[in-house]
Amino acid sequence: MAARIVRVGTVIAVTPEPDGGALDRLFGALADPTRRLLLQRLVQHGPQSATRLAEGGTLSRQGVTKHIQALEIAGLVCSRRVGREVQYRATTAQLASAVTWMLDAGSGWDRRLDRLRRDVAG
Template identity: 55%
Template structure:
């Protein structure tokens, strides 16, 4: 199916504090540009642009060029896959606990 380790890319993208900050700002403050986002962060514009590229590769944001600026917006669909994976682990573990409990009863 398409990209290898798509879920891993999402987790890797979310592992960086700056990227989580960017995602939070984009989701609560609405679409914005790399330059505007960099103004509120302690890193350069290029670093922010690179982070946005990583987020875009993970499918978490999408950039659309309008004139001389590129505006990024959140595309939260891949989060569903990640949540799926985590809840599956939790569910398997819970089922295992339940089975053990039944065995002991």
């Protein structure tokens, strides 16, 4: 499977195996239910700090921070300093990259996935 330039959303992504470890970090980040929950909360309620994300939950602030950093390394969130707090915001870039990899992997033995892949790439 050769590398290819793919456009998804507003993003130009090189796929698949962008650098090998990128997909590891990406799928690894999504493999944890806590991280998926944090990601969804960022999507639904907008940018928040780690402290904000931790309050009300059962996880300590440092626990949240570790998960958020995993998401950030995976390219699923990005951070911005605002005053004395750091706000995290969800990003679609790598999510699109993962979708593309899976569509590539699935195409060729599933015709509809293949058609969908061409739609995304177009």
